[in-house]
Amino acid sequence: MSAFRALRIPQGAFCVSGRFGVQGSNRDIGAASSSCRVLALANQKGGVGKTTTAVNLATALAACEKRVLIIDLDPQGNASTGLGIGPEARRLSTYDVLLDGVTIAAATMPTPIPRMSIVAASLDLSGADLELADQPRREFRLRGAIDLARLMYDYILIDCPPSLNLLTLNALVAADAVLVPLQCEFYALEGLTHLMRTIEQVKRAFNPELSIQGIVLTMFDKRNNLCELVAADVRQHLGATVYETIIPRNVKISEAPSHGKPVLIYDMRSSGAQAYIRLAREVLTREGRAPVQERTA
Ligand code: ADP
Ligand code: MG
Numbered sequence: 001m002s003a004f005r006a007l008r009i010p011q012g013a014f015c016v017s018g019r020f021g022v023q024g025s026n027r028d029i030g031a032a033s034s035s036c037r038v039l040a041l042a043n044q045k046g047g048v049g050k051t052t053t054a055v056n057l058a059t060a061l062a063a064c065e066k067r068v069l070i071i072d073l074d075p076q077g078n079a080s081t082g083l084g085i086g087p088e089a090r091r092l093s094t095y096d097v098l099l100d101g102v103t104i105a106a107a108t109m110p111t112p113i114p115r116m117s118i119v120a121a122s123l124d125l126s127g128a129d130l131e132l133a134d135q136p137r138r139e140f141r142l143r144g145a146i147d148l149a150r151l152m153y154d155y156i157l158i159d160c161p162p163s164l165n166l167l168t169l170n171a172l173v174a175a176d177a178v179l180v181p182l183q184c185e186f187y188a189l190e191g192l193t194h195l196m197r198t199i200e201q202v203k204r205a206f207n208p209e210l211s212i213q214g215i216v217l218t219m220f221d222k223r224n225n226l227c228e229l230v231a232a233d234v235r236q237h238l239g240a241t242v243y244e245t246i247i248p249r250n251v252k253i254s255e256a257p258s259h260g261k262p263v264l265i266y267d268m269r270s271s272g273a274q275a276y277i278r279l280a281r282e283v284l285t286r287e288g289r290a291p292v293q294e295r296t297a
Pocket of ligand 2: 050051052074078159160
């Protein structure tokens with residue numbers, strides 16, 4: 001636990017009171033909050049930073065004393081693996097929640113990060129898309145389960161698979177808002193148009209309250225001119241929806257999952273970890289949830 005105890009969010013860099021506390025337990029959830037925010041991390045493209053953002057934004061929010069749940073909705077289970085939860089440890093999973101009526105509470109597992117829990121994904125989730133197809137209220141399975149869990153957390157982050165299938169649809173129907181990681185590459189905006197159209201359809205058909213939480217530019221390489229151009233283009237088209245914070249391409253971010261750790265734990269000082277801390281700060285500030293010291297500063 002020493003690495004977790006050592007992790008302190010530097011003053012002024014994030015929330016002044018942000019810390020992981022000693023021996024934080026995922027079980028001492030504390031008083032129920034009615035202001036849980038459910039965010040779906042979605043982009044039908046693979047490899048754009050959905051899982052990386054889910055894991056590291058969740059960690060940064062937990063470091064700021066928020067109670068966070070990750071729901072791993074990708075059959076590849078990368079969020080689960082990236083948090084050190086091997087396949088053998090995944091007794092109950094999102095598959096059981098979606099198809100067997102298991103509650104989120106029963107399927108939730110602690111992570112090594114205080115205040116942060118996960119519902120892991122297992123390989124049988126890869127068949128869930130088809131299995132869900134002839135279930136009643138197939139689009140609302142996750143929403144129903146999450147509604148019961150809202151009182152336990154400040155944030156629930158859903159890590160979506162790289163397609164617009166029934167699993168992603170369940171996430172969009174369950175979520176309050178969508179957070180879109182967008183890789184700084186030539187075709188970035190093209191895929192985004194498709195995603196935005198899907199979000200509009202979901203709003204009309206299933207979830208009128210669904211909004212766009214924000215778009216976060218990922219894997220930004222400052223030595224690559226194209227990245228600058230894409231970032232400028234995306235900002236011009238989408239304005240304030242795009243977070244100020246840009247996640248740089250950083251080798252520590254890509255190394256961390258193989259150690260079963262978020263980059264904030266693997267190398268707190270890396271540019272990647274610092275960027276995710278800034279992103280969490282921006283997310284909280286936009287929601288008016290920044291600590292008092294921040295708001296009055
Ligand atoms: P997705 O969930 O959208 O498929 P991932 O988060 O799994 O994408 O990222 C794809 C790959 O890129 C992973 O190997 C991850 O470690 C790596 N990666 C993600 N973000 C960064 C970054 N900012 N810098 C370097 N590597 C990154
Ligand atoms: Mg992923």
